[in-house]
Amino acid sequence: MAEPEPDMPPALGPAPNDAAARRRIIAARNRVLALALLAMAGLFFAITLVKLKHGG
Amino acid sequence: MTTATSLSAPRLTTPMPTDWRDFWALTKPRVMSLVVFTGLCGLLAAPVPINPVLGFTAILCIALGAGGAAALNQWWEVRLDAGMKRTARRPLPAGRMEPASARDFGVALSATSVVVMALAIGWLAAGILALSIAYYVGIYTVWLKPRTPQNIVIGGAAGAFPPLIGWVAATGHLTLMPVLLFAIIFFWTPPHFWALALFVESDYAKVGIPMLPVVAGEGATRRQIMAYALLLAPLSLAPCLLPAGEGGVGAVYGGVAALASALFVALALRVGLRRKQGADDAMTPEKQLFAFSILFLFALFAALVADHWLHMAGMMTGQMTGISHG
Numbered sequence: 001m002a003e004p005e006p007d008m009p010p011a012l013g014p015a016p017n018d019a020a021a022r023r024r025i026i027a028a029r030n031r032v033l034a035l036a037l038l039a040m041a042g043l044f045f046a047i048t049l050v051k052l053k054h055g056g
Numbered sequence: 057m058t059t060a061t062s063l064s065a066p067r068l069t070t071p072m073p074t075d076w077r078d079f080w081a082l083t084k085p086r087v088m089s090l091v092v093f094t095g096l097c098g099l100l101a102a103p104v105p106i107n108p109v110l111g112f113t114a115i116l117c118i119a120l121g122a123g124g125a126a127a128l129n130q131w132w133e134v135r136l137d138a139g140m141k142r143t144a145r146r147p148l149p150a151g152r153m154e155p156a157s158a159r160d161f162g163v164a165l166s167a168t169s170v171v172v173m174a175l176a177i178g179w180l181a182a183g184i185l186a187l188s189i190a191y192y193v194g195i196y197t198v199w200l201k202p203r204t205p206q207n208i209v210i211g212g213a214a215g216a217f218p219p220l221i222g223w224v225a226a227t228g229h230l231t232l233m234p235v236l237l238f239a240i241i242f243f244w245t246p247p248h249f250w251a252l253a254l255f256v257e258s259d260y261a262k263v264g265i266p267m268l269p270v271v272a273g274e275g276a277t278r279r280q281i282m283a284y285a286l287l288l289a290p291l292s293l294a295p296c297l298l299p300a301g302e303g304g305v306g307a308v309y310g311g312v313a314a315l316a317s318a319l320f321v322a323l324a325l326r327v328g329l330r331r332k333q334g335a336d337d338a339m340t341p342e343k344q345l346f347a348f349s350i351l352f353l354f355a356l357f358a359a360l361v362a363d364h365w366l367h368m369a370g371m372m373t374g375q376m377t378g379i380s381h382g
Binding site for chain 2: 018033047
């Protein structure tokens with residue numbers, strides 16, 4: 001078993017490609033979550049308007 | 057340098073974060089589309105019109121509830137899914153998602169659907185939605201699916217709730233008509249799934265799920281397909297017997313239901329009275345019954361809505377004529 005040489009990269013953490021993919025996945029997930037929350041906020045606003053108008 | 061890199065110890069990588077598409081897949085979108093369709097038909101066929109915003113909210117809550125229940129189902133069945141070819145590539149058994157994420161996602165969707173339904177629509181619709189989620193996850197998935205070969209019949213009740221919820225969301229109360237819609241889907245489910253089970257090789261037996269064709273055999277499955285189809289036919293026509301004020305329907309639905317039921321029974325009898333002819337049997341009657349069963353449900357519920365709208369249009373025309381003559 002060869003000993004790791006002192007100048008090799010640390011064994012912890014993702015490889016550069018992994019890190020880029022990770023960032024992409026998290027960014028896409030955040031965008032979808034933000035859109036869902038925005039849509040829910042819009043829906044609650046519309047429901048409130050309907051309830052106020054019709055006294056429900 | 058190159059040698060050092062290639063001989064390095066295995067990199068301690070943390071798992072990749074779950075893609076949003078895996079969360080979407082966890083909600084079983086194809087099943088959800090049928091749930092949304094039947095729920096929407098229940099809502100649109102109700103004798104009381106609902107505000108479009110509230111109608112949209114009710115359907116969204118039904119979809120969220122179905123998605124949440126599907127996520128919880130997959131969280132519970134991760135080991136079973138891993139053992140079957142058809143389900144092994146789902147996000148959980150494939151290792152693309154942590155089980156706790158699926159559980160939390162399922163709980164969040166389910167809770168959101170019930171709370172929003174209660175606040176925006178009403179407590180009765182929310183209560184039935186909560187009951188349908190608890191039924192699918194608790195009674196079907198956890199308790200009875202691994203214990204009885206009638207699991208498809210029991211699971212069918214979970215899929216039968218959406219039109220009932222849609223109807224109650226519009227009217228605010230439970231009457232005989234939405235119960236009939238529930239019963240139609242309940243009795244439709246066994247012949248639909250067992251027809252599929254006869255021609256698709258599944259590995260449920262491998263993971264210990266007692267599906268009827270495996271446990272009771274092909275003959276018993278075919279007999280039960282016939283029995284459920286014969287029960288479904290009069291039930292499909294029953295809405296014609298109700299008065300219009302209680303959501304009863306007219307000739308459009310009656311005609312479609314009579315024709316579709318006759319075809320369904322004919323196809324089910326053909327499946328019920330035959331046996332598999334060796335390994336090279338194409339199983340055409342079973343495939344035709346399965347395909348037609350999907351068309352049957354869509355046609356029946358579409359006719360229900362069309363009939364209601366024609367009735368409403370007729371009433372409006374009558375009122376307009378009355379006003380112009382008055």
